[in-house]
Amino acid sequence: DTEVTQTPKHLVMGMTNKKSLKCEQHMGHRAMYWYKQKAKKPPELMFVYSYEKLSINESVPSRFSPECPNSSLLNLHLHALQPEDSALYLCASSQGPASGYEQYFGPGTRLTVT
C-alpha cells in the first residue's frame, strides 16, 4: 500500500481565518513533506519532517505552521493567509534519510484564499 491521504480535498478561507490541512500515511515512512504547487509548475518544497522532527524549512512565511504529532500524521496550520497563497498543497512521504528517495504524494488540498 503506497497511499497517502489528505483532508480536506478543497478549502476556501478568508484572510483572517485559521484552518488546518491534514495528511496521513501508514507505510511506516519516517520522512514526511509539505509542498506547494502552482498551476503548470512543479511542486515546491516547504517543509521536511524526519523522524518527527522538523529538518528543513524552506524559508516559508510564519503564517504556515507545520506539526508532526506522530510518525503517521502531518498537519499544516494556516493563519492570516494572502490570496497569493492559493495553490494545491501536497503532502508526501518517503522511507527516511538515506534509505529510499522515492516520495509518495497524496491527492492534495486545493486551497483558495479570498
Add this chain to the structure above:
Amino acid sequence: GQQLNQSPQSMFIQEGEDVSMNCTSSSIFNTWLWYKQDPGEGPVLLIALYKAGELTSNGRLTAQFGITRKDSFLNISASIPSDVGIYFCAGHPGRNAGNMLTFGGGTRLMVKP
C-alpha cells in the same frame, strides 16, 4: 532553487503514437524518478531508477538512467487518451544529501483520439 531541464515542455500527439521526453542536469544524480500528475491530483510515481545505464519498464512506459548520470529519458509506447497529464522527472544526488528531490519543469502531454 535548482530545477532540472525537462523537454519538451508540451506535446500534442495522435493516439497510438510513441512519446519521448527527457530530463538533463548540470550535476550528477544517483536516483531518477518519473511521476505523472493528472489535473487536480497529486503526482503518482511511475518509475524509479537507481543505476547508471539502467533501463526499466512499467507496462507501456520505459525509462532509462543516462550513463553520465546527468540525464534520464521516459518513453511511452502506443499512447492512449488516459496518458494525458503532466509528467515530471525528479532526481536525488544520493547519500548525505538529505531528503530533497530536484524536479524538472514538467512535460504536458495531450493525446488526440
